[in-house]
Amino acid sequence: xxxxxxxxxxxxxxxxxxxxxxxxxxxxxxxxxxxxxxxxxxxxxxxxxxxxxxxxxxxxxxxxxxxxxxxxxxxxxxxxxxxxxxxxxxxxxxxxxxxxxxxxxxxxxxxxxxxxxxxxxxxxxxxxxxxxxxxxxxxxxxxxxxxxxxxxxxxxxxxxxxxxxxxxxxxxxxxxxxxxxxxxxxxxxxxxxxxxxxxxxxxxxxxxxxxxxxxxxxxxxxxxxxxxxxxxxxxxxxxxxxxxxxxxxxxxxxxxxxxxxxxxxxxxxxxxxxxxxxxxxxxxxxxxxxxxxxxxxxxxxxxxxxxxxxxxxxxxxxxxxxxxxxxxxxxxxxxxxxxxxxxxxxxxxxxxxxxxxxxxxxxxxxxxxxxxxxxxx
Amino acid sequence: xxxxxxxxxxxxxxxxxxxxxxxxxxxxxxxxxxxxxxxxxxxxxxxxxxxxxxxxxxxxxxxxxxxxxxxxxxxxxxxxxxxxxxxxxxxxxxxxxxxxxxxxxxxxxxxxxxxxxxxxxxxxxxxxxxxxxxxxxxxxxxxxxxxxxxxxxxxxxxxxxxxxxxxxxxxxxxxxxxxxxxxxxxxxxxxxxxxxxxxxxxxxxxxxxxxxxxxxxxxxxxxxxxxxxxxxxxxxxxxxxxxxxxxxxxxxxxxxxxxxxxxxxxxxxxxxxxxxxxxxxxxxxxxxxxxxxxxxxxxxxxxxxxxxxxxxxxxxxxxxxxxxxxxxxxxxxxxxxxxxxxxxxxxxxxxxxxxxxxxxxxxxxxxxxxxxxxxxx
Numbered sequence: 001x002x003x004x005x006x007x008x009x010x011x012x013x014x015x016x017x018x019x020x021x022x023x024x025x026x027x028x029x030x031x032x033x034x035x036x037x038x039x040x041x042x043x044x045x046x047x048x049x050x051x052x053x054x055x056x057x058x059x060x061x062x063x064x065x066x067x068x069x070x071x072x073x074x075x076x077x078x079x080x081x082x083x084x085x086x087x088x089x090x091x092x093x094x095x096x097x098x099x100x101x102x103x104x105x106x107x108x109x110x111x112x113x114x115x116x117x118x119x120x121x122x123x124x125x126x127x128x129x130x131x132x133x134x135x136x137x138x139x140x141x142x143x144x145x146x147x148x149x150x151x152x153x154x155x156x157x158x159x160x161x162x163x164x165x166x167x168x169x170x171x172x173x174x175x176x177x178x179x180x181x182x183x184x185x186x187x188x189x190x191x192x193x194x195x196x197x198x199x200x201x202x203x204x205x206x207x208x209x210x211x212x213x214x215x216x217x218x219x220x221x222x223x224x225x226x227x228x229x230x231x232x233x234x235x236x237x238x239x240x241x242x243x244x245x246x247x248x249x250x251x252x253x254x255x256x257x258x259x260x261x262x263x264x265x266x267x268x269x270x271x272x273x274x275x276x277x278x279x280x281x282x283x284x285x286x287x288x289x290x291x292x293x294x295x296x297x298x299x300x301x302x303x304x305x306x307x308x309x310x311x312x313x314x315x316x317x318x319x320x321x322x323x324x325x326x327x328x329x330x331x332x333x334x335x336x337x338x339x340x341x342x343x344x345x346x347x348x349x350x351x352x353x354x355x356x357x358x359x360x361x362x363x364x365x366x367x368x369x370x371x372x373x374x375x376x377x
Numbered sequence: 378x379x380x381x382x383x384x385x386x387x388x389x390x391x392x393x394x395x396x397x398x399x400x401x402x403x404x405x406x407x408x409x410x411x412x413x414x415x416x417x418x419x420x421x422x423x424x425x426x427x428x429x430x431x432x433x434x435x436x437x438x439x440x441x442x443x444x445x446x447x448x449x450x451x452x453x454x455x456x457x458x459x460x461x462x463x464x465x466x467x468x469x470x471x472x473x474x475x476x477x478x479x480x481x482x483x484x485x486x487x488x489x490x491x492x493x494x495x496x497x498x499x500x501x502x503x504x505x506x507x508x509x510x511x512x513x514x515x516x517x518x519x520x521x522x523x524x525x526x527x528x529x530x531x532x533x534x535x536x537x538x539x540x541x542x543x544x545x546x547x548x549x550x551x552x553x554x555x556x557x558x559x560x561x562x563x564x565x566x567x568x569x570x571x572x573x574x575x576x577x578x579x580x581x582x583x584x585x586x587x588x589x590x591x592x593x594x595x596x597x598x599x600x601x602x603x604x605x606x607x608x609x610x611x612x613x614x615x616x617x618x619x620x621x622x623x624x625x626x627x628x629x630x631x632x633x634x635x636x637x638x639x640x641x642x643x644x645x646x647x648x649x650x651x652x653x654x655x656x657x658x659x660x661x662x663x664x665x666x667x668x669x670x671x672x673x674x675x676x677x678x679x680x681x682x683x684x685x686x687x688x689x690x691x692x693x694x695x696x697x698x699x700x701x702x703x704x705x706x707x708x709x710x711x712x713x714x715x716x717x718x719x720x721x722x723x724x725x726x727x728x729x730x731x732x733x734x735x736x737x738x739x740x741x742x743x744x745x746x747x748x749x750x751x752x753x754x
Binding site (some may be wrong): 084104107108111115116119123127140146147148149155157158159160162163164167168169170171172173180181182185186188189192193194196317322330376 | 464484493496504525536537544559566572669
């Protein structure tokens, strides 16, 4: 679900490469929003049937494409009724925090699209594939930046001499992130009431544009966003370094988050699928490999970029978001490592590789897309 | 918002009686669902303009009626733009737990109606009345039945030597109750991001059908439901006692909840309004006056009913819900008492008064509406 996305398309290829029967469903909502907001990706990716045909020509593996709206129950239920999947990977959400904060229409679209897509997955599984393992993409942003350690989904509380284990309390920093909190609440209700099997992946910001499958043909590249609406911070910094635009650090830059390489997103989703959650289990995994502050990321990209002769500048700009710029952050993430995750860390070589790859598209980088256009308040 | 409801209509009259300028908005969604599910109220209440006219004839006070859908932003924004309210009381939600568990369509209607009504209130306030105090009806059911004390909205957690104060973790027992959890998450996000002023009332089940304003004319009676879909447990027991139908206790009957008289709902909402929350404050108040198990309620209704010659029977039936039937429950509720709440407790006289009032409608009680028709799983 959401097979046209930055993560959806590489994931579809990966599972097809492994020999699974793969269907993808998407209605190009992100492309439409990108068009409306002038936030198109670095490369103009072919549409899904074209990508599937290119991938099939390269690999001999097929990916079945359904163009449809995951927030439309009839469309989604039809897919489940026909395909009866063993697992569903639910990426089908409006993924931009700034877009969700832009205005009423964008906020309401985000709320309704994301909640209804999740609700439809739940009901399509209940009605058409009750043993199906739901793998849902959440976000580390659900937790916010609490003053205590972030545990892996759950928190044991001792209070006045008694104990209870709760879903870890969540308080996110944008409406987009808040819809993921609501998704988790909704999944948890239906898991404990109807015995669904669910893995909820609390993912940090992803970076990278290379996977073994995507690298088979330039046209199979994931849709790489470096803009203020859809671009995550690492990808934005990489594009800025290549284009000779100062890296834009929001505020003080002490914001710490857990990051991961796109290759590790694929690895984590594969691990989740090969170790399914039990019936009646909401398994929550914190999905990232390294913690960095924004300043540390900027310094790393600058150091590697300078070494490549890019002469990278770093600029602190007024923070368009409402967030803490210095805070305690200690997030645990042992579950996926115990399942066998072998992280691709953000080494200087990895950064250099990404800079080199993006440099091929240097002329396509549009500086007008980079500065923040949406302020939280 | 939701001015046609069991609480909405008595609230509208109460504030008009106090001299406030009162607008009510409703689209009769509950009446429509009651019709579709054969769950009509005990009396066929006049429509809102007719009720307002009757109340005006009795009291000389006017209530302005808007028939419109609170989940439709244009309709709600129009009200805010024109009226610019100082406070909004948001009751506009599909309030039946069994209906929300009936099937896909009922569940999705509940999710979308409730979330969008809340979202629209938030945005209508932001855009048209930024100082407006939002008084939102939540439910004690948001907390579920945790094994530790239920605090008033927030929980101080000490974890590995560090401390944080969180929104009290919530896990509700139906999709309806879960939508109220999502409402709270949504309100909390917009409160801390945009500085809204919000009071979120975690209310327990309400009973009663008499208020000074409603008692002025028989046609002003709140819509009293005793059915399995909209009837809360006390009102259902009272109707059963009057009609000579055994009181239906779901399962073991050890379920403990916090109850309150309709008169105290009005008092609490008045107290919340006369002590507004600050800008940027989500004030949460636990709104009930007494804790009872279902068995204790049944025994009380039986004792009083028997004394009135009703010969009341109590029957334990298979629990249609998925819930704990014996559990720890200690919920705190000091906030409203500190603001001056003077509870109307469920004395034998109070129960006798309600039984006497309902007895006037004995012939209208339809036994077919009482047994549970919706099972959770």
